[in-house]
Amino acid sequence: MICWFHPTRRVCGCIAITSVFVFYSASAQPSHLQAKDLKHPLSSQKVESIHVKGQRNLGPATLHPAGQTVYSAQRSSYANHVAQSVSDMLVTVPGVSFTQGNGPRDPVISVRGSGNRQSYGMKNLQILEDGFPLTQPDGMARADLIDPHAYAGVDVFEGPASTVYGNYAINGAISFKTRKGTDLHGVEIGSDFGSFGMFNNYMTIGMGNRHYDFMLFGSDVRGNGYTANSRYNTSTENMRLRVNLTAKDRLVLKFINNVTDTFLPLRLSYNQFLTNPFQHGCTDIEHGAVGCASVNMLVNGRYGASQTISPEAAGLGRFDRRTLVGLRWEHDFNAHTQWRNQFTYDQRHFDQPAAAVGWVGPYNSYTVSSDITNYTHWGRTPLTSFGGVDFGYIDFSMPVYNLMPLGGATRGAWNSYLAGHHWNLGARFQEDWQFLPQWHAVVGLGGTYSDLGATQNLYSYTATATQMRSIMAQRYFFNLAPEGSLVYTPSSAWKLHTRVGTAYATPTVSNLFITPQGTYGNNTDLKSETSVGIDLGAEWHPSSNVTLQATGFYEFYKNEFVSQSAGVNTVGAYTFNVPSSQHRGIILGVNWRPLPVSLYGARMMLSYTYDNQIYTHYNEALANTQQYKTFDRSGNKIPGVIPHFLNARFLYDQPQGILEGLGGYFELTWRDKYWLDNANFLKAPGYTLLNLEVHYDPPKRMGWAHRLHWYFEVQNLTNKTYVGGATNISDKLMMSGQQANARALMNSTGSIYAGSPRAYFGGVKIRF
Template sequence: MERIRVRGVARGPVTLSPVGQTTYSADRKDFAGHAAQSVADMMATVPGASFLQGNGPRDTVVSIRGSGARQSYGLRNLQVSEDGFPVTQPDGTARADLIDPHAYEGVDVFQGPASTLYGNYAINGAINFRTRSGASVHGLELGSDFGSFGMFNNYMTLGTGNRAYDFVLFASDVRGDGFIANSQYATSTENMRLRVSLSPTDRLVLKFINNVTDAFLPLRLSLDQYRLNPYQRGCATATGAAAGCGTVSLYRNGAYGPRMEVTPQQANLGRFDRRSIVGLRWEHDFTPRMVWHTQFTYDQRHIDQPTSTTAFVGPFNSYNVQTDLTRHDRLGTTPLTSYVAANFNYMDYGYQVYALLPQAGATRGSETSTSYGHQWNIGLRFQEDWQFAPQWHLVIGLGGTQSDIGAVQTVYSRNATATRAQYVTANRRFFNLAPEASVVFTPDKVWTWHARLGTAYATPGYSSFFVTPQGNYGNNTQLKSQSSLGIDLGTQWHPSPSLNVQATGFYEFYRNELVSQSAGVNTQAGSYTFNAPASQHRGVELAATWQALPRTLPGTKLRLSYTYDNQIYTDYTEILSNNTMSRSFSRKGNLIPGVMPHFLNARVLYDQPSGMLEGVGGFAEVTWRSAFFIDNANQLRVPGYGLLNLEIHYDPPARLGWVHRLHSYFEVQNVADSLYAAGATPVSDTLLADGQQAGKGVLSGKTGSIYAGSPRAFFGGVRVRF
C-alpha cells in the first residue's frame, strides 16, 4: 500500500524522511510475485514516478514529478540510496542497472525538493531501496524467470539472522536477445548486507553491491523511423537496409575525412560497464534516546560505452563519509527530536573519448578528447521535530553544501597533415542553502493532513563548463546552481481497513535550470549550457486502495495511482541558428519537453484466501500514459498509449507440506500488442532558411530520440525455498 509516512526523524539514514514530506512506498508484495525485471516494475504503483527506457535493459530513466524526464539514461535530480548507503555519486549520477527487484523488500520515495536532508542534487526528492533481511529469507531461495525474446534470469537469495546478526546475499544472472535488433544483453548482480551487534549499544552494517552490464545497443529513432520500423528489423547492414533503420556516420579512417554510414549491428554498438560499491556503517547508542551513526562508502563506476559515433571510456571513483546524531528529548512536556548531520563526498574521474571505425567490434580509432577532474561536496544539516500538541507535528530544518568542481579537458582536431590539441581548464566553487518547514495535523484516526515548504539545489555538471556562450571550446564557469522551492498540501483518508485514499497537490518554482541551446551560426562546438531563468511545476498525485467487497470477495482489491504533472517555462528565451542567421524565441508559457502530463496505473487484484484454490491469485493491470511534447517550441508530440497486462500466480498453502515452498506465476504483458514509445528524449528545434521555426514535419525526422516498447510478451517463473 502506498502511504504518506508521518513521523519524526528515523534512527539513522536508512529511512530518513521529515515529517510532512510526501512519501510513497512500494513493498515486496507489489512486485515480487511476477515478472519484475527493472526498477520500473518495482515502482509502477508509486504516484509521481514515471519511467522511460534508458540505454540498456535495466537502465531505466526514473523521474519523480518530471525531475529527470529529459535524461537519456539513469536517474538525475534525485538522491538515491540503498539500505541507507548512497548510490548516487558526487556528480549527481545514479543508474538503475544495479536494481534486480528480486533482491528487495521495498522502496521508499520521498517527493519534493529535499536538499535540507539529502544535499546536492535532491532537486525533486530522494529514493531509498530496502533489501530483504536475512531473518525474513531464513534459508535458501532459488528462482528462474523465463519468457519472450530469449529472456532468462537465474537468481538466488541466501539469508539468516537473529538478534545478534543478520546476513543476506543475493545474486542473479539475466540474459536476453531483446525485441529490437542489436539489443542482446547479459547482466550479473551481487548484493550483500551483514549486520552484526557488537554489544547492546554498538552495531556494524557491511554493504556490498557489484554489477556487470554487457549490452548491445540499438540507436534511438526519429518519430518517422519509429512509425516505419519500430523494432529496427532488416537493419543488419546500411546497404540495402529496410526503411526506418538507424545508422551512424563514422570516419572511414577513424580520425577525419570521408565518412561511412553503418548500422548498430555493423559497428557492435553497446555498453560494457561495471559498478562496485562497498560500505560500512557503525551505529552507537550513547543512551536509549541518543543514537550516533557513522559510515563510509566507496563506489567505482567503470564504463566502456561505444554508443554512437564515439566510445566513452574511463573510471569514476567516489568516496563518501556521513555522520549523524539523533536525540529524542522533551521541550517542557512535549516530545522533541533533534537531528544533526555532516557529510563529505569526493569523486575523481578520468575518461577518454575515441572515434569509432566503421567495422565490427566497436573498434576504436583516434582519440577525440580527454577529461580529468574531480568534484567534492561537504555539507552540514540540522532538523528539529517538535510534537507541540497531541494532534500536531512541526519540523524545521536547514542544510548547506559547499561544492568544488575542477576539470581539464583536451579536445583534439585532426587532418591529413597535423593534429591540434586544445586545452580547457575549469574550476568553480558553489555554496547553497536549503531551509524547509513542514506540519502534520491528525485530528482523528481517519484523517491526516500535511503541508510542507521545501527547497533544493543542484550544481552544474563538469561537462557543461567546456563550451562558452559563443560556441567555442573554453571556460563556461559563470553557470549558477539550479534551485527549486516547492509547496506540498496533502491528505490521507482511512475510514476503514478496506479503504485508503491519499491526495497531494504540489507547486514548485524552479530557478536557473540547466539547459543546452545553440551558440550561434557556424560555431566551433555548436551548443552550450546555460541557465534558463524560471519555470513552474504543478500537479496532483492520487493513490487509492479499496477492498470493495470484504465479506463476499475478501480476496479482491482495487488499486489506483494517478499523477497530473503540468510544467511550463515562465522565463526562457531560446536561440536557434542555421547556416546564415540566429534568432531568439520566447518559450514563456510552453510546456517543458519530456514531461508526461498524465500517467495512471490501475490494478484489479485477487488472491483466494481459503478453500481448495487457496493461494491462487492474479491481477489485471492497465497502464496509461498521455502524449507529451519533446521539443521546446511544443511542435512535436509523442503519442500516448495504454497497456493491459495480465498475471496469475500460485502460492501453495502451508497445509500442503513441502509444496508450500514453491511459488509460480505466468504473465502476459501488452496483451493487445500495442505499439508505444518506451523512451523518448527531447529533440532540438530547427531554424529554417527563411528564419522561421520548423514545424513537426521537419522535427519528426530528427533522429536520436525514440526507443519502442516491448510488443506482446509472455513470461513465467518459479521460485523454491529450502
C-alpha cells in the same frame, strides 16, 4: 488494520505509518500501496494481530520530515511477476514515472518529472540502499545494479529535499531496502524466462538472530532484446551484514557488484519510429533498409571521409561495472542519543562505444558522513534534534575515442580527454517538535559547498598534423536549503500535512563541456538550479479496506537544467539554464477492497499523477549559417514531461478453500502524449497498455509444496506499438528565418526508443 506510531509523538492510530528515518536509511512507510493482505475472517489460517506500543526507538526520525510526501511499494506488489527492472518495483507508486533508457535494466526513473528530460539513469534524485548512497557525488545513479528480486520494498520521498539529502535532491529521494536475513531464514532459488530469449537465474540466502542479520543475493539475466542490437547479459551480487557488537554498538557492512554487458541500438526520429520501430533488417543499411538509425564514422578514425553504418555493424554497446563497499557504525550513548558514522567507496567503470565515439573511464567516489540524534523534551512536549555532516568526493579520467566502421567498436584516435574532480561538503540540522497532541512541526536547514574542477582536451587531425585545444573549468558553489512542515492529525482516520521545501543541484562536469550543437566545447557558465516547493496533502483511512492519499504541489524553479539532443551523430545532450519555471500537479493513490465480506480477496490499487511544467521566463536562441534569432518560450510546456500518468491494478487472491493461494491481476497503464521540443511543435504519442498476471502460492497445509511459487504474465496484451522513451530534440531555424515545423522535426534523430511488443513471461521459485 494499518497502525502508525511516531517516536516523538507517543501516539498511535489506524492510518498510514509515519516513517522512522535514520541517516541515509528509511524504515517501512506504509501507504495505500503496502496495506497488509489480511486473511478472510472465515479462513482456517490464523490471523495475527500486530500491536504497536509507544516505546521510543532510536533513529533520527527528523530525517524523514513528517510533512514530506511519501509513497511506498512493498515486495507483495512486484514479487509475483517478472520484475525485470526497477520500473517494475515503482510502477504502482504515485508521482513516479519511467521511460526506456540506454540498456535493459537502466530505465529513466522520474519523481514528479525529475528525469523525464534525460536519456539514461536516475538524475535530480538521491538514491539510497540500506542507508548507503547509490548516487555518486556528481549526481549520477543508474539502475543497472538493481534486481527487484533482492528487495523487501522501496520508499519514495517526493518534493524538494536538499535540507536532508544535500546536492541533487531537487525532486526528492528513493530508498531501497533489501530483504532481511531473519525474514528469509534459508535459501530461495528462482528462474524467470520468457519472450526475446530472456532468462534470469537468481538466489537469495538469509539468516540471522538477535546478534546478527545476513543477506546474500546473486542473479544473472540475459536476453536478445526486442529491438535489433539489444542483446544483453547482466550479473549482480548484493550483500548486507548487520552485527550487534554490544548492546550499544552495531556495524552494518554493505557490498554490491554489478556487470552490465549489452549491445545498444540508436534512438530513432519520429518518422523512423513510424516506419520501423524495432529496427528490423537494419544490419546492412546500404542495401535498401528503411526506417533505420545509423551513425557516421570516420573511415580512418582521425579525419576526412566518413561512412554510414548501422549500430549492429558498428558493434555499439555498453560494458559497465559498478562496485560499492560501505561500512556504518551505530553507537547509542544512552536511551535518548544515537551517533552514526558511515563510509562508502563506489567505483563506476565503463566502456561505452555508444555513438560515433566511445567513452572509457573509471569514476571513483568516496563518501563519509557523521550524524547525531537526540530525543528529549521541550517542557512537556517531545523534541527530536538531529545534526550531521557529510563529505563526498569523486575523481575521474575519461578518454573519448573516435570509432571506426570496421565492426567490433574499433577505436580510432582520441576525440577528447576529460579529467577532473567533484566534491561536496554538507551540513544539516533539523528540529522535530510535537507541540500539541494533534499537531506536529519540523524545521530544518541544510547547506552544501561544492567544488568542480576539470580540464577537457579536444583533438583535431589533418594528414600532416595533430592539434589539441584545452578547455578548463573551475567552479565553486554554495547552496542553502531551509524547510518547514506542519502535520495535523484530527483523528485516527485522517492526517493532513503541509510543507515548504527547498532544493538545489549544481552542474555536473559533463554538463560543462557540450555545446548546443552536441559537440565538445565550452559550456562552463552553467549556474546551480534551485527550487522552492509547497506541498498540501491528506491521508484518509476510514477502515482497513480503504486507504487514500492525495497531494497537491506547486514548485518554483530558478535556472532549471533542461537537456536536449542535437541528433544521433553527436557526443551528447546540451544542457542549459532556464531562468524561471514552474512545476505544479496532483498526486493520488488509492488502495480499496470493495467487497470485504462477499469477495474479500478482491482489491484495487490506483496511482495517478498530473504534472504540469511550464517555462515562465526563457528566451531561446536559434541560428543557421546566415541568421541568429531568439524566441520567447515563456508559457510553453517544458518538453519531456508526461502530464498524465496512471496505473490501475485489479487484483484477486483466493484467501481460503481448495484454491487458496491462487491469484492474479489485470493492469492498465496510461501515459499521456507529451512535447518533445521547446517550441511545442512535436509531441510523442500517448498510449495505453494492458497486462495480465496469474500466480500460485500453495498454502502451508500442502506441506513441502507450499515452498514452491509460480507465475505467468502477459505484457502489452493488445500488442500496442508505442514510444517507450523519447529524449528532447532541438528546434531548428530554417534558411527562411522561420522555425522548423512539426513535419520537419519528425526527421530529428536521436530521440525515440520503441516500447516492448506483446511479451510472455513465466517463473518459478522454491524456498528451503
